[in-house]
Amino acid sequence: MALVVQKYGGTSVANPERIKAVAEKVVGRRRKGDDLVVVLSARAGETDRLIALAHEVSLSPDAREMDVLLATGEQTTVALFSMAVRNLGVEAISMTGYQAGINTDRSYGQARISGIETRPIMEKLHEGRIVVVAGFQGYDDEGNITTLGRGGSDTTAVALAAALGADVCEIYTDVEGVFTADPNVYSKARKLDRISYEEMFEMASMGAKVLHLRSVEFGMKYHVPIMVLSSFTDAPGTLVTKEDEEMEKVVVSGITYNKNEGRITITNVPDQPGMAARVFRPISDAGINVDLIVQSGAGIPGRADISFTVPKTAHKKAMEIVEAVAREIDAGPVHGNASIAKISIIGLGMRNHSGVAAKMFDSLARENINLKMISTSEIKISCIIEEKYAELAVRVLHDAFELETAPHGRIEVQEET
Amino acid sequence: MALVVQKYGGTSVANPERIKAVAEKVVGRRRKGDDLVVVLSARAGETDRLIALAHEVSLSPDAREMDVLLATGEQTTVALFSMAVRNLGVEAISMTGYQAGINTDRSYGQARISGIETRPIMEKLHEGRIVVVAGFQGYDDEGNITTLGRGGSDTTAVALAAALGADVCEIYTDVEGVFTADPNVYSKARKLDRISYEEMFEMASMGAKVLHLRSVEFGMKYHVPIMVLSSFTDAPGTLVTKEDEEMEKVVVSGITYNKNEGRITITNVPDQPGMAARVFRPISDAGINVDLIVQSGAGIPGRADISFTVPKTAHKKAMEIVEAVAREIDAGPVHGNASIAKISIIGLGMRNHSGVAAKMFDSLARENINLKMISTSEIKISCIIEEKYAELAVRVLHDAFELETAPHGRIEVQEET
Numbered sequence: 001m002a003l004v005v006q007k008y009g010g011t012s013v014a015n016p017e018r019i020k021a022v023a024e025k026v027v028g029r030r031r032k033g034d035d036l037v038v039v040l041s042a043r044a045g046e047t048d049r050l051i052a053l054a055h056e057v058s059l060s061p062d063a064r065e066m067d068v069l070l071a072t073g074e075q076t077t078v079a080l081f082s083m084a085v086r087n088l089g090v091e092a093i094s095m096t097g098y099q100a101g102i103n104t105d106r107s108y109g110q111a112r113i114s115g116i117e118t119r120p121i122m123e124k125l126h127e128g129r130i131v132v133v134a135g136f137q138g139y140d141d142e143g144n145i146t147t148l149g150r151g152g153s154d155t156t157a158v159a160l161a162a163a164l165g166a167d168v169c170e171i172y173t174d175v176e177g178v179f180t181a182d183p184n185v186y187s188k189a190r191k192l193d194r195i196s197y198e199e200m201f202e203m204a205s206m207g208a209k210v211l212h213l214r215s216v217e218f219g220m221k222y223h224v225p226i227m228v229l230s231s232f233t234d235a236p237g238t239l240v241t242k243e244d245e246e247m248e249k250v251v252v253s254g255i256t257y258n259k260n261e262g263r264i265t266i267t268n269v270p271d272q273p274g275m276a277a278r279v280f281r282p283i284s285d286a287g288i289n290v291d292l293i294v295q296s297g298a299g300i301p302g303r304a305d306i307s308f309t310v311p312k313t314a315h316k317k318a319m320e321i322v323e324a325v326a327r328e329i330d331a332g333p334v335h336g337n338a339s340i341a342k343i344s345i346i347g348l349g350m351r352n353h354s355g356v357a358a359k360m361f362d363s364l365a366r367e368n369i370n371l372k373m374i375s376t377s378e379i380k381i382s383c384i385i386e387e388k389y390a391e392l393a394v395r396v397l398h399d400a401f402e403l404e405t406a407p408h409g410r411i412e413v414q415e416e417t
Numbered sequence: 418m419a420l421v422v423q424k425y426g427g428t429s430v431a432n433p434e435r436i437k438a439v440a441e442k443v444v445g446r447r448r449k450g451d452d453l454v455v456v457l458s459a460r461a462g463e464t465d466r467l468i469a470l471a472h473e474v475s476l477s478p479d480a481r482e483m484d485v486l487l488a489t490g491e492q493t494t495v496a497l498f499s500m501a502v503r504n505l506g507v508e509a510i511s512m513t514g515y516q517a518g519i520n521t522d523r524s525y526g527q528a529r530i531s532g533i534e535t536r537p538i539m540e541k542l543h544e545g546r547i548v549v550v551a552g553f554q555g556y557d558d559e560g561n562i563t564t565l566g567r568g569g570s571d572t573t574a575v576a577l578a579a580a581l582g583a584d585v586c587e588i589y590t591d592v593e594g595v596f597t598a599d600p601n602v603y604s605k606a607r608k609l610d611r612i613s614y615e616e617m618f619e620m621a622s623m624g625a626k627v628l629h630l631r632s633v634e635f636g637m638k639y640h641v642p643i644m645v646l647s648s649f650t651d652a653p654g655t656l657v658t659k660e661d662e663e664m665e666k667v668v669v670s671g672i673t674y675n676k677n678e679g680r681i682t683i684t685n686v687p688d689q690p691g692m693a694a695r696v697f698r699p700i701s702d703a704g705i706n707v708d709l710i711v712q713s714g715a716g717i718p719g720r721a722d723i724s725f726t727v728p729k730t731a732h733k734k735a736m737e738i739v740e741a742v743a744r745e746i747d748a749g750p751v752h753g754n755a756s757i758a759k760i761s762i763i764g765l766g767m768r769n770h771s772g773v774a775a776k777m778f779d780s781l782a783r784e785n786i787n788l789k790m791i792s793t794s795e796i797k798i799s800c801i802i803e804e805k806y807a808e809l810a811v812r813v814l815h816d817a818f819e820l821e822t823a824p825h826g827r828i829e830v831q832e833e834t
């Protein structure tokens with residue numbers, strides 16, 4: 001008899017019919033003997049609806065009150081779901097983030113879990129009940145309601161699995177698992193059986209939406225086996241787990257792309273100490289996250305070009321800031337390009353295989369896909385290319401690294417939205 | 418500077434526009450220097466919407482989970498309202514029943530307040546904030562969410578006023594106060610300036626909807642001055658308070674009627690000890706509340722007729738039960754009449770004025786309104802008459818006791834729904 005934490009997203013509990021269907025699924029599992037903690041998101045669309053409501057009463061809704069408001073979304077689903085389970089003759093009890101003992105810091109809207117008091121859940125489990133926990137929410141040391149930010153229910157589930165010492169954390173989504181590439185982009189993409197936390201973490205950072213970044217962090221830190229699978233089929237899914245020798249043999253595990261960044265190049269920056277700081281300080285002061293940064297020699301001696309990427313939504317604002325800086329530091333013209341894509345290949349095997357980068361560049365060059373920026377990490381290589389080539393690049397690299405036929409499954413790519 | 422508890426009902430916070438309007442009103446009051454605790458109901462219709470949702474997932478929704486679900490209604494309004502107040506530049510903070518320290522027993526759906534921990538609210542008041550409390554909800558000793566039942570927000574407000582030692586509890590509704598009679602039934606009805614708890618209590622019991630029965634109980638028990646007024650006008654309203662000499666001079670304060678009962682008469686009951694119990698035990702076992710009971714001698718010696726009233730909704734069921742009992746105890750035929758009305762006159766002055774009943778009966782008789790049952794209490798006389806005469810009876814008695822011109826205002830009548 002295993003202790004299992006399951007998480008169902010907003011589309012899985014979108015309406016009474018879905019809720020009843022998931023309840024059937026959960027009750028069936030319970031009858032097989034497993035102890036179950038079920039974490040639920042708000043009904044699909046509910047959070048956006050509540051945010052819109054808040055903006056109808058206030059120009060800039062107070063962060064604390066926004067969390068009080070948003071927390072009602074999950075409270076509604078856990079109550080309805082518990083009713084549906086009991087209606088099937090199985091004992092269930094709902095818990096809000098507070099009742100489930102999910103303690104967080106006070107950064108409203110993006111709170112981080114600081115600790116979990118497991119006694120309340122454990123007591124109910126010992127009474128033989130299915131415990132239904134409101135995802136995405138917690139409470140701070142003064143009892144204020146907090147929320148964990150988008151995708152927070154994944155984090156709630158993995159954190160609970162870690163705290164409860166669960167055998168597995170099952171994340172039910174609307175996809176069948178983690179794929180080598182976005183099946184919508186390349187039909188040859190394959191579903192993975194297993195993937196390492198490190199790879200999954202890079203995938204999530206690169207824009208794969210299948211798991212929330214912080215939930216992967218939690219899984220990695222506490223070694224929680226995470227199973228990603230579909231709530232609409234009974235397909236096996238993908239297990240995110242500790243790396244092993246087999247995984248290390250795999251050079252490239254998967255490919256992601258991301259069209260949500262814009263590029264900015266500031267030319268002829270005086271090549272002196274502190275210049276980079278002069279450029280990036282005002283950008284971070286404006287709350288804009290910089291992703292890739294590449295500095296290269298410019299045509300003119302004693303000068304350098306600095307290129308970097310920012311979220312597309314912040315591209316225009318960043319351009320204005322950088323143009324002002326350029327004048328101050330007497331640099332050259334500033335060029336911006338918002339129609340780029342970042343394509344990345346990820347794999348543990350890169351650590352001890354050479355020539356991976358070369359193979360990536362060759363394959364893309366052969367299709368006349370020009371590389372505007374390159375950035376590498378221990379298990380990842382990312383290139384900035386023209387946006388229109390993104391899907392082509394995915395297919396080209398998928399073939400080049402033989403992901404279709406490789407011994408192990410691969411990682412899904414989904415475009416960030 | 419006074420400490421004031423205000424309660425706004427569902428129609429007052431039905432949508433963002435209403436919420437902003439009430440926020441303006443409250444902020445204006447705050448700027449005059451009063452400390453404010455604002456108790457809110459769920460948006461009009463929200464509770465019914467949630468109940469319908471529950472019945473879509475479960476044939477008989479679990480009581481605990483129903484309270485978890487319903488509690489989201491008030492949590493939503495307090496969050497939105499606090500945002501609206503802060504948007505006007507005044508500090509406000511929302512509190513759920515739990516955060517406000519409203520401790521109850523565990524009778525889900527109809528919990529009774531057992532105690533209030535005032536420290537959290539007091540702290541926020543001392544910080545100069547408007548404290549916005551979710552009405553209708555509380556928590557039991559194990560931290561389960563409970564609700565107080567329909568009209569529970571009135572009870573929350575009056576209980577908070579008592580616990581906080583507020584100077585007054587203002588209940589904002591969609592009527593301008595307490596009237597001598599339903600203005601829709603009799604245009605001569607007058608709004609009261611003041612009324613005693615005892616009278617208000619009888620009014621509420623008799624079906625006047627302006628205040629929730631339990632909130633009047635609380636006010637009476639803890640001597641909380643309750644002001645009933647409209648949230649849509651600035652009219653003065655009616656103060657519910659301790660009785661004083663002036664009030665005692667008033668023979669009849671107001672008139673109510675109620676069309677929600679049905680009458681049952683069981684004839685020729687053997688006049689022996691224990692017979693009444695034989696009749697009423699099975700009715701109460703069926704969960705049916707009996708209101709008036711009158712026993713009278715039947716035509717036959719050693720026999721008696723027993724008449725009583727039950728809620729119209731339970732009339733048919735009660736008839737079946739009684740007919741069975743009649744056979745068992747060898748009584749005569751059972752007669753039922755579901756088209757009756759109960760008309761009541763209420764006034765502290767009855768205690769030391771004679772002839773009030775006679776005057777009531779005469780006035781009705783003069784209009785050929787036949788009295789089917791009569792029941793009296795210290796400050797109330799109720800008669801059962803044919804339903805069709807209800808409105809006529811209100812007007813006749815209003816004139817007979819000169820309520821239009823009497824020195825003090827009178828009590829509203831509203832038909833229970």
